Amino acid sequence: DAGVIQSPRHEVTEMGQEVTLRCKPISGHDYLFWYRQTMMRGLELLIYFNNNVPIDDSGMPEDRFSAKMPNASFSTLKIQPSEPRDSAVYFCASSLGGGVGQRFFGSGTQLSVL
């Protein structure tokens, strides 16, 4: 199994630009999570899906952030417009059969907004 796959690994953009992060979860997993990691705030849960349906987006910081999961093998996290304070590492994770079990993380996208 290839694990959770995220792209791109690094993204550098200018303030005001749209950023789209992509994630392919492990096949068969029914939960998908988007996290953001910064030195100041640690690992924060932004949103999670169960069976492709968004369940809890209370961690999404602003309306500039949106996430979709059009099918079981693909999800996107979009930031529009991006701001320097959005600079962070964004992780996607997936899990099987339960919200509080083991989570499998991707390698992350390092986002820098200049």
Add this chain to the structure above:
Amino acid sequence: SQQGEEDPQALSIQEGENATMNCSYKTSINNLQWYRQNSGRGLVHLILIRSNEREKHSGRLRVTLDTSKKSSSLLITASRAADTASYFCATAGLSGSARQLTFGSGTQLTVLP
């Protein structure tokens, strides 16, 4: 908050020594998990211990859970340079809600060759 907090924030040891990291939390839990994060990589699950368990082993890892003290410890025996990483505990709330798996701020372990 359910969030676990690791102690110490940073730990530096010599190769071959044992490393012990602690995690404390505030309210009752369903389970507690430990993860490792190598620099520039995602988190990797190490071990899950349920609230009715007291100790679990996996290779060189030993995890204990004391629910009366609301604390857990992760022991890495005979450490290696490759164990250098950040270690996070994650506590799962009783509701079973996926949102209630919250991560601490981590312990940075450095193993010197």
